[in-house]
């Protein structure tokens with residue numbers, strides 16, 4: 079059995095983003111937003127997105143939670159900026175892999191998000207890191223829109 | 233007689249090391265560090281003798297109870313009913329008719345709600361609980377209120393986490409049909425002076441249910457001295473197995489209550505013209521019970537009696553005082569729930585660090601505590617926190633484990649602030 083190592087979970091990038099969350103606060107008139115709640119630990123956050131056509135112009139978040147959930151949300155807001163919705167969807171899938179799969183090297187496209195690669199050793203904390211991504215996904219693909227919008231054939 | 237049930241233990245000095253030797257689970261490493269199990273309010277651990285009593289039953293004595301004339305059925309029935317007598321003695325009930333086996337505290341409260349409270353409730357009648365309650369003593373009453381039009385009234389708590397007695401005296405009245413109170417708060421550790429509340433309820437002719445889930449592991453419970461009508465508790469909080477618990481009820485009240493669930497065991501005779509119900513306590517025990525669980529629980533209370541509940545309470549109190557003193561030396565640590573009388577439960581917040589992170593860091597250090605809302609979300613709301621970290625102690629914990637808790641918390645501060 080390998081021992082759990084706190085340094086794997088609380089990497090410097092995570093600690094830094096928890097202490098000084100980026101893009102933290104409300105957004106006036108966002109193009110999309112959604113609330114996320116993790117009832118087990120009481121984490122709550124709201125993700126706001128402004129869009130420029132198909133591209134994320136800016137993402138912000140507010141709420142409260144543990145270091146992992148705050149840092150993950152902070153990293154998310156930086157990572158999705160300037161990406162198209164399709165690119166964000168791809169990233170969402172990659173982050174999910176990173177958080178749940180053992181022994182996979184972080185995909186190069188993850189950038190700073192690779193700091194979350196220690197989370198999978200702490201199964202109880204995967205939900206903390208993924209809450210913001212599920213919330214963003216809900217903001218960009220609200221259920222009714224998903225039904226109404228034609229599936230892209232591109 | 234096994235050493236673990238040696239009655240001489242009661243007078244010997246409290247030897248925590250010999251007690252720890254009775255608990256196999258405590259002797260293991262977690263993440264390379266010796267386990268310090270400080271989550272006893274969620275569930276306590278089992279001495280070998282409890283595990284052995286259940287294994288013995290499965291290996292030698294298993295058959296269904298209260299039926300069949302064969303030897304195994306008789307042995308199983310004898311062991312099952314002997315355990316009931318152990319529990320009766322442990323809580324000083326008048327008779328085993330007053331000891332109903334249920335799945336746990338939750339089921340006990342639901343039984344009382346459905347069978348005792350519901351039939352007589354009229355719209356506008358009131359059920360009185362406190363702000364301290366575990367969800368198990370809130371939600372059944374909310375359901376009942378929804379079904380009957382009764383109203384749930386909540387006694388407020390003070391900033392220290394005590395149930396506000398003056399407010400209680402204002403709230404109880406002619407429409408109050410039941411007072412349902414925690415004896416000890418699981419989230420804060422507050423010992424509620426239930427005797428005072430019961431005395432007032434008596435004057436108003438209001439029956440009283442006590443949720444004893446957290447009180448019974450920490451002190452001697454005498455249901456007759458308390459004078460409550462119902463007392464509910466879970467086996468797994470007092471070194472017994474999960475899935476088994478007890479509803480104590482005063483015999484006259486239980487007699488008057490209709491059965492709760494129908495099925496085998498709870499009947500004397502069944503015909504399509506009509507069914508005659510069994511006597512107490514079996515009237516409330518429909519179906520094949522958790523026989524091994526009951527036997528394990530019966531052994532657990534015997535084990536605790538062997539040590540002595542008063543000695544357990546005294547030892548745990550010294551641990552509580554030591555832990556409180558040590559924890560308050562940690563910069564930024566705030567203890568939530570500061571009632572003068574507490575069981576060995578300490579909820580706390582550490583400035584700038586979310587409880588969830590505390591829980592993970594402590595786990596890596598081998599220290600198991602609970603983090604979250606502790607099934608008492610109204611208490612969290614009262615203190616304006618989403619969650620707390622909670623260390624809860626049993627008589628097998630040590631001062632050295634308190635020191636490890638403190639060291640691990642200092643490490644958490646280093647990491648995250």
Ligand SMILES: Cc1ncc(COP(=O)(O)O)c(C=O)c1O
Nearest residue numbers: 336337338366368418445446466
């Ligand atoms: C005060 C209190 N009441 C009720 C319960 C519910 O007990 P159980 O889950 O064993 O039914 C608990 C256990 O967490 C408790 O601490």
